[in-house]
Amino acid sequence: MGLTRRPPLALGVALAALGVAATTLVLYALRDVAPVVSLGVVYLVVVLAVASAWGVWLGLGTALASALAFNFFHIPPTGRLAITGGENWVALAVFFAAAVLASSLTELARRRTVEAEQRRQEADLSAEMARLLLRGGRLEETLPAVGERLARAFGTRSASIVAQAVDGTFPLREGPRQIGTLTVDAPEPVLRRIQTRIVPALEALLAAALERDALMADAVETAALRRSDVIKTALLRSVSHDLRSPLTAILTSAEALRVSAEERVELAEGITEEATRLSRLIDNLLDLSRLEAGAAEARPAWSSIEEVLSAAAAQVPDGQFKLALDDDLPPVRADAAQLERAFANLFENAHRYSGGHPISVRARDVGGRILIRVVDRGPGIPKAHQERIFEPFYRSGSRGSGLGLAIVRGFVEANGGRVWVESLPDQATSFVVELPVPQTLPT
Structure with missing residues (x-):
């Protein structure tokens, strides 16, 4: 790197x-x-x-x-x-x-x-390996892509991974059992970094991927339940670097609080910011694990879209939102808490790429359905990425954890709606959420 x-x-x-x-x-x-x-x-x-x-x-x-x-x-x-x-x-x-x-x-x-930049790049690499290994493709087709990504990240001549016990640079183990081999052609300092910082995460991800393949081959209901538990564990392992980054910042700031009183305010603000970031990441992990396990069942009740959007915007205090809602919007039959989490993640994503510009949020009733359009003035999303941005751990850029939009889609679909993106490169991006309006409204 x-x-x-x-x-x-x-x-x-x-x-x-x-x-x-x-x-x-x-x-x-x-x-x-x-x-x-x-x-x-x-x-x-x-x-x-x-x-x-x-x-x-x-x-x-x-x-x-x-x-x-x-x-x-x-x-x-x-x-x-x-x-x-x-x-x-x-x-x-x-x-x-x-x-x-x-x-x-x-x-x-x-x-x-340099160390902080290396840690960030390693966290990005771990998240990318998790996305490749856990998205559900055949392992024989996925492992070459993981090896190519690892070689590109460290600037090595070559890197290959096989799910077999063969001669190579690093044996990959799950406990005492060798489950694969990583072969890297690189100088000794690079090999030491890979061994200490990448191999443990790769072992956990490969073990989870192998276990997933075994569970997918078993159609028994109990085996499917076990598969859900393994994937949730793998999700937590795969973002361990993302969890450590804010914790490192918090601990560093806490150690530095021994300085003068004038500098403590800035350090305290840094601790609060990183702790809030860590809390959001943990909430997203829990939400995504429930969605992946099929345990995020909606509890529908009559809900006001205006109240849901206002509460979601309040969860992004640094963002500027311009809400434009029709006066006669009907209520929807949905889980208000889930919709609030979905829109909060959507607003946070829009704020991250808005470049400091206000974000437009429009809601209107269109023929028995409510359309909510969230528009930012960011760099836009290339067409090739638009179909994949809602996948867990997929990131079209270097920002974010790759969880927010997957949670948006999961909660919107759990409440009978759908979400899509409309964007061109170097132009504004619009995320559109469509929610059904029941034919029978409350009296």
Whole structure:
């Protein structure tokens, strides 16, 4: 995953030398503005730039070169590497210490950024593998696609997966039993990352997929019930990285609360935001597991569409919604709680891609059916993706968990309705929900 690749070292050395030389010249122009001993901080700009792109060692080398240039050209006596006066010694020592500290902190920040990006990419890969392995296709046809996706994610020459115990790079096990083999042609550091971060998730998903195939071959009712339990367990395993991401942010922010009181407000807001995100993800997992198991039976009652839409919009506090509802909308016979969950997920999805623009929500009665149209001003959805965006774990972009729209379709259909999307690339996207209106209305 390419974020760990640095630019060529020779380029870094050249830019460091050029930056130190340019800064040395600039200091001559600044001598009339500030005392010479205080101008060394200007070199820190070059040190930070080099350290952020090429790492701490080149940053330290740049700091040393800056200190020598500062001494030779600007600290009396100039023209030679010598220092007179305690003030000049202190200035040079403080500059070098600051440069070393700045380089180290820049490298630490870069490493954390790289690690966070790698974690996000690994979570995306795990979700994609879950979608491929658990969507119901034949395992012999699915495993090559999973291997190709893994090879593309890590930039390896090749990767293949077979559901057999053969010679390969990594045996895939379920307990003591080998259920498959992963073969990867990659350097040793990449192999270590795959072994520690991808193989455990792949083992769980492959075990679930094999168990699913066995259950599908058994037509007995008890076997079908067992299949439902296995798939629900696999769903939870497959999004483990998505669950860990907000938890990591919460724990990091909680540790950082030991800082000053002024910074605690921002950290507390981060904890609240990530905890809310985690709560929504867990709710979606539970909803989807009930839908997959056929346990999300609707409890119909007379419900007001206006109240359902208003309650759903309130669950997305950051979104801007323009509700336009006909005055004479009839009530519907449906499970209001399920419809509210469906529209809340639909509104959250629209808000995520709206680019900060208001979202239009229109509802009208059309010949014995109610049409609710949710329109955002996002980038649009390509035609090739429109048939699949309602599948669990499928994501046309890099955002979201791939659960929301699957829940929307499940709850709408459980209440006798249907949902579809109308969109063109680079244009607004409309999600349309159609709900039936009973011929007999309450009096």
